Amino acid sequence: MTASTSTLSSDTTVVRNGFRTSWEDPPLECSAANLAPFSLPQEVLVYEPDPGDVVCQFTNGDRERKIHVNIELEDAEKASLKDLQKEAKRTGKVFYPSITVMATRYLSRARGDVKKAIKLMEATQAWRSSYFGAGPVTDAQVLEDLKLGIVYFTGRDKSLRPAIIVRPMRIPSQWYKDKCIDRFIRILIFCMEYMLRYMLLPGRVENLNLIVDLKGLGITQVPIAALTDVYKVMSHHYVGRAYRFYIVNMGGVLSYLASPVKSLMTDRQRQKICIVDKVADLRQDFALHHLEEDLGGSKPPVTSFFPFPVQAGPFEAGCAKGPDACAFPNAHRCLSEEAAQGHLWDTKKNRKDNLAVSYSEEAYDIFVGCNYAVPSCCPVPQRIRDAQEAEEAARRAAEIACEAPAVGSEAKLCQGEGREASASASTGLSDRDDLQVLGPVDPTADKAISGRTELGQADLQGPGALQSLYVDPGDVPEEGSSDSEASVVPRPRPWICAQASDFNRASAELDSTSMTPFGRSIWCCRC
Numbered sequence: 001m002t003a004s005t006s007t008l009s010s011d012t013t014v015v016r017n018g019f020r021t022s023w024e025d026p027p028l029e030c031s032a033a034n035l036a037p038f039s040l041p042q043e044v045l046v047y048e049p050d051p052g053d054v055v056c057q058f059t060n061g062d063r064e065r066k067i068h069v070n071i072e073l074e075d076a077e078k079a080s081l082k083d084l085q086k087e088a089k090r091t092g093k094v095f096y097p098s099i100t101v102m103a104t105r106y107l108s109r110a111r112g113d114v115k116k117a118i119k120l121m122e123a124t125q126a127w128r129s130s131y132f133g134a135g136p137v138t139d140a141q142v143l144e145d146l147k148l149g150i151v152y153f154t155g156r157d158k159s160l161r162p163a164i165i166v167r168p169m170r171i172p173s174q175w176y177k178d179k180c181i182d183r184f185i186r187i188l189i190f191c192m193e194y195m196l197r198y199m200l201l202p203g204r205v206e207n208l209n210l211i212v213d214l215k216g217l218g219i220t221q222v223p224i225a226a227l228t229d230v231y232k233v234m235s236h237h238y239v240g241r242a243y244r245f246y247i248v249n250m251g252g253v254l255s256y257l258a259s260p261v262k263s264l265m266t267d268r269q270r271q272k273i274c275i276v277d278k279v280a281d282l283r284q285d286f287a288l289h290h291l292e293e294d295l296g297g298s299k300p301p302v303t304s305f306f307p308f309p310v311q312a313g314p315f316e317a318g319c320a321k322g323p324d325a326c327a328f329p330n331a332h333r334c335l336s337e338e339a340a341q342g343h344l345w346d347t348k349k350n351r352k353d354n355l356a357v358s359y360s361e362e363a364y365d366i367f368v369g370c371n372y373a374v375p376s377c378c379p380v381p382q383r384i385r386d387a388q389e390a391e392e393a394a395r396r397a398a399e400i401a402c403e404a405p406a407v408g409s410e411a412k413l414c415q416g417e418g419r420e421a422s423a424s425a426s427t428g429l430s431d432r433d434d435l436q437v438l439g440p441v442d443p444t445a446d447k448a449i450s451g452r453t454e455l456g457q458a459d460l461q462g463p464g465a466l467q468s469l470y471v472d473p474g475d476v477p478e479e480g481s482s483d484s485e486a487s488v489v490p491r492p493r494p495w496i497c498a499q500a501s502d503f504n505r506a507s508a509e510l511d512s513t514s515m516t517p518f519g520r521s522i523w524c525c526r527c
Helices: 042-046 075-089 103-111 115-131 139-146 172-178 182-198 224-237 252-264 267-272 279-284 337-339 349-356 363-369 382-402
Strands: 003-004 019-021 027-029 055-057 063-065 151-156 161-166 206-213 243-248 274-275 409-416 421-422 474-479 487-490
Touching: 019 075, 027 139, 027 182, 042 363, 063 103, 075 103, 075 115, 075 279, 103 115, 115 224, 139 182, 151 182, 161 182, 182 224, 182 337, 206 224, 243 267, 267 274
Parallel strands: 161 206, 206 243, 243 274
Antiparallel strands: 003 027, 055 063, 151 161, 409 421, 474 487
């Protein structure tokens, strides 16, 4: 079985995120067997990012939004987005859905310049049209190259952002000789598309970290061209996705050259590019089992790189407990394509609709399996809807059975087997042992009578009408006991009905699993 992304619409008149959209070729194809069980850990489903993870504040006063979709924007951002939408409409621009959902990211990159943001969107559209026009990037295409361990996912940081490892030292020298470094970029693009589809949740986790390991590379061996291509792809076509670049294991000469470069960086650049002096410093952002030993963690060196060797939580920085053996796997299945892509805030919609996630049909069972509250926007499986409808039908039938209209001067009560006991509205019930009880019912009802079962005028209103009957749930007096010293014995599945010609129309036969408003079963039979 193959899992592949598809377009959300083939109709160019469809408006998404305030922009006209066109058909988009599927960018990714990956077999279900190659989807890592913890591509999306269960913690992501209920994760609430810190304000600093939503919008980064820098010491120089600059700020940058990191979480863009399924979240309310600031008033200035809403106004800027509206201007961008108007400009696109005025100039007749039509974009892919994946481009429109990144609109605020382009605005951030363009520092609010609407026309520049449009150009950036067009550039990425042209790139995606060219790169994926001949077909999606598939796991079959990159499988052999992934085995080299040049690029792979290994875990997540303390804010649940995926971490991708880049080890340029493992790029075969033959690739340079044959000038086929594009194979390296193809691996990276496959990883990025995989992440967008299976590893992120809009509004909660939308970014990743890159850990670039330069171990074993001298100053003349650093693949400047390859790393430059990585930066271009990430910064131009996956705008705003990189949270941080960690550069580790730099040699002495490289470290010496890096010092003056760091002093020239802006606060925003320093936040994104972190030159790590000691790999142990990564523990400040990662749990140990999400890092390999040579990167300061406790994870043995990875030798099998695909399916991606990502592990379950916990994710707290410095945590040394190891992965949770009871973690719920395959939580990524709760994400439909639309849910994985998300949507921008729409001022024409209410808050509930703006925050809603288009979960898949499997999401309900996943939330229940994780022991999480099921979101109201989560589709309810058909079997659950059927059970709810049956429950409601049972409740209504029980109400009809207990509120039948008056049919005569006396009501006949009988056991399911046919034994009868008569009850008068004034004298109550004398032959109690011939009564089978309607129950279990609400144990807190006002008319529950402990140790004795009887009917009074309040229970039989009108000539022979059976209005209601409340008794101890499932209990009836033991045979041979007196009224004053009645002991009770449980009788499973007690039944009650009224023998009256008109009441038969109102009585109902309920299944033993039917639930009342009190969460208990009601039993009755058709006479």
